[in-house]
Amino acid sequence: xxxxxxxxxxxxxxxxxxxxxxxxxxxxxxxxxxxxxxxxxxxxxxxxxxxxxxxxxxxxxxxxxxxxxxxxxxxxxxxxxxxxxxxxxxxxxxxxxxxxxxxxxxxxxxxxxxxxxxxxxxxxxxxxxxxxxxxxxxxxxxxxxxxxxxxxxxxxxxxxxxxxxxxxxxxxxxxxxxxxxxxxxxxxxxxxxxxxxxxxxxxxxxxxxxxxxxxxxxxxxxxxxxxxxxxxxxxxxxxxxxxxxxxxxxxxxxxxxxxxxxxxxxxxxxxxxxxxxxxxxxxxxxxxxxxxxxxxxxxxxxxxxxxxxxxxxxxxxxxxxxxxxxxxxxxxxxxxxxx
Amino acid sequence: xxxxxxxxxxxxxxxxxxxxxxxxxxxxxxxxxxxxxxxxxxxxxxxxxxxxxxxxxxxxxxxxxxxxxxxxxxxxxxxxxxxxxxxxxxxxxxxxxxxxxxxxxxxxxxxxxxxxxxxxxxxxxxxxxxxxxxxxxxxxxxxxxxxxxxxxxxxxxxxxxxxxxxxxxxxxxxxxxxxxxxxxxxxxxxxxxxxxxxxxxxxxxxxxxxxxxxxxxxxxxxxxxxxxxxxxxxxxxxxxxxxxxxxxxxxxxxxxxxxxxxxxxxxxxxxxxxxxxxxxxxxxxxxxxxxxx
Numbered sequence: 001x002x003x004x005x006x007x008x009x010x011x012x013x014x015x016x017x018x019x020x021x022x023x024x025x026x027x028x029x030x031x032x033x034x035x036x037x038x039x040x041x042x043x044x045x046x047x048x049x050x051x052x053x054x055x056x057x058x059x060x061x062x063x064x065x066x067x068x069x070x071x072x073x074x075x076x077x078x079x080x081x082x083x084x085x086x087x088x089x090x091x092x093x094x095x096x097x098x099x100x101x102x103x104x105x106x107x108x109x110x111x112x113x114x115x116x117x118x119x120x121x122x123x124x125x126x127x128x129x130x131x132x133x134x135x136x137x138x139x140x141x142x143x144x145x146x147x148x149x150x151x152x153x154x155x156x157x158x159x160x161x162x163x164x165x166x167x168x169x170x171x172x173x174x175x176x177x178x179x180x181x182x183x184x185x186x187x188x189x190x191x192x193x194x195x196x197x198x199x200x201x202x203x204x205x206x207x208x209x210x211x212x213x214x215x216x217x218x219x220x221x222x223x224x225x226x227x228x229x230x231x232x233x234x235x236x237x238x239x240x241x242x243x244x245x246x247x248x249x250x251x252x253x254x255x256x257x258x259x260x261x262x263x264x265x266x267x268x269x270x271x272x273x274x275x276x277x278x279x280x281x282x283x284x285x286x287x288x289x290x291x292x293x294x295x296x297x298x299x300x301x302x303x304x305x306x307x308x309x310x311x312x313x314x315x316x317x318x319x320x321x322x323x324x325x326x327x328x329x330x331x332x333x334x335x336x337x338x339x
Numbered sequence: 340x341x342x343x344x345x346x347x348x349x350x351x352x353x354x355x356x357x358x359x360x361x362x363x364x365x366x367x368x369x370x371x372x373x374x375x376x377x378x379x380x381x382x383x384x385x386x387x388x389x390x391x392x393x394x395x396x397x398x399x400x401x402x403x404x405x406x407x408x409x410x411x412x413x414x415x416x417x418x419x420x421x422x423x424x425x426x427x428x429x430x431x432x433x434x435x436x437x438x439x440x441x442x443x444x445x446x447x448x449x450x451x452x453x454x455x456x457x458x459x460x461x462x463x464x465x466x467x468x469x470x471x472x473x474x475x476x477x478x479x480x481x482x483x484x485x486x487x488x489x490x491x492x493x494x495x496x497x498x499x500x501x502x503x504x505x506x507x508x509x510x511x512x513x514x515x516x517x518x519x520x521x522x523x524x525x526x527x528x529x530x531x532x533x534x535x536x537x538x539x540x541x542x543x544x545x546x547x548x549x550x551x552x553x554x555x556x557x558x559x560x561x562x563x564x565x566x567x568x569x570x571x572x573x574x575x576x577x578x579x580x581x582x583x584x585x586x587x588x589x590x591x592x593x594x595x596x597x598x599x600x601x602x603x604x605x606x607x608x609x610x611x612x613x614x615x616x617x618x619x620x621x622x623x624x625x626x627x628x629x630x631x632x
Contacts, residue, residue, distance in 0.1 A: 115579075130609075243568070251448070288458030288459040288560075292455035292459060295451030297448075298448030299448035302448065
């Protein structure tokens with residue numbers, strides 16, 4: 001159970017976040033905050049799987065599906081995002097099940113799983129590029145401006161509305177994270193990540209448990225993609241899908257800390273601030289530099305600080321906490337293939 | 340012969356043969372990745388980016404320093420081999436005892452580094468070697484000379500690796516380590532040295548692939564993304580670490596891409612290949628040549 005003190009801290013923090021845009025209205029800073037919140041939600045969705053050793057590089061694909069399905073339905077059929085977003089989420093979920101089922105049923109873990117999901121995000125990118133007559137290909141895609149009510153089209157001009165929407169979505173992600181954290185599924189998945197065969201012998205339905213968390217994660221990631229699309233009003237295959245986006249999710253979640261609820265959020269703050277600082281500091285000369293710094297940091301973090309910044313900080317604050325479980329000792333522990 | 344050719348659609352045959360030619364280079368790429376996986380148990384996510392660096396090396400050696408293609412190729416192979424060894428020494432070696440996923444993600448970081456290094460250093464322009472090789476006409480079919488050359492060079496490269504693995508002491512040690520990594524250290528084999536050599540060979544194969552691909556494709560910092568995923572698919576379909584499986588899978592995929600491209604855009608060939616891959620995952624999850632449990 002959450003302690004009374006922590007609950008109070010969450011309530012105060014949340015109240016401050018809600019009140020922020022009414023006190024401080026600088027549009028640029030609000031824009032950065034909205035981006036941080038949306039990406040935090042995407043990273044949190046990824047970490048729901050990642051923390052149990054299910055390292056997916058296919059989430060770029062799920063995010064792209066969410067974004068493109070929503071935008072395509074709006075432009076071509078005139079369907080409101082209120083209908084389009086659920087359809088996009090269902091499409092991403094269906095793809096997750098189609099790819100996930102054989103992987104889990106036939107015990108494809110470790111390298112295999114990563115490579116299969118990696119191919120998934122690469123292929124979603126290819127499909128979006130190939131259907132360029134509809135999606136605009138690599139030039140990007142813009143949802144049509146709404147003629148009627150803004151609410152129906154889910155298009156808002158002011159940053160405050162978007163800030164509150166993004167905050168709500170982000171909070172939803174954190175709540176789901178805690179819900180999973182306190183559910184029985186968590187123990188089942190932790191058992192699976194330590195030893196699949198032992199977990200199966202103890203009566204855990206390995207395939208079903210893995211599929212459930214994969215589905216949940218894919219649905220949330222697609223939602224993040226759709227929200228990102230509605231906010232930015234411009235998407236390209238490279239910004240919402242593909243391997244780079246997938247790796248970006250992994251990177252942020254690991255830098256922030258994979259095993260704490262605010263870790264991915266912390267990762268999003270660091271990565272987006274870094275990119276913006278470089279962009280403002282160096283202007284167009286900085287093209288590519290942010291990824292260079294990301295890459296070096298990712299390698300260094302995995303070697304020297306596998307629990308992430310926030311995870312390591314929390315450990316240092318209360319070292320007497322509890323004996324860490326085997327799967328928490330490393331950044332991402334996974335059942336080794338073949339064992 | 341002419342009657343035989345008339346029966347089949349001439350374009351279909353051309354696509355089939357082009358598929359085989361493409362398969363050679365894909366098989367070479369898969370071989371390098373499989374070698375590293377089989378011996379060190381690490382997947383280099385950044386493998387295609389090593390190829391990209393090699394392609395830039397070729398471009399600069401040939402275009403800026405005016406070195407002839409055949410002199411530049413060995414230099415490039417050497418450079419990428421050194422890069423491969425450096426990658427192992429700097430990134431993989433400190434993580435050898437960490438969970439395998441951490442090693443994989445660390446090479447994902449290297450992917451970012453190489454891509455953005457190329458962006459920063461060379462810009463995002465598309466560059467090509469400017470060597471235009473003739474087109475071979477055979478009957479009514481046209482084949483690019485560059486593809487034929489790549490196919491042959493890829494075959495030579497693979498045979499060379501095969502001979503090295505079977506005929507030399509170091510090669511035998513590499514194969515032994517891939518069978519049992521703990522016991523070989525007790526048998527007096529310096530595993531660190533073998534790992535470094537394997538990484539260098541894997542890098543060298545990436546370098547060779549770069550020399551061949553640069554004849555057919557333009558270089559840009561993200562070129563790795565266009566054939567990286569397909570290489571991983573091939574390795575998984577063939578069974579990671581399974582050389583023969585990877586070899587066969589490379590040709591299967593190349594045919595699918597080539598034939599798919601015949602009927603529609605090239606991207607749809609890739610999409611078709613992926614659909615095939617998913618179906619195969621249901622049928623043979625552990626790779627083409629795996630025995631069914």
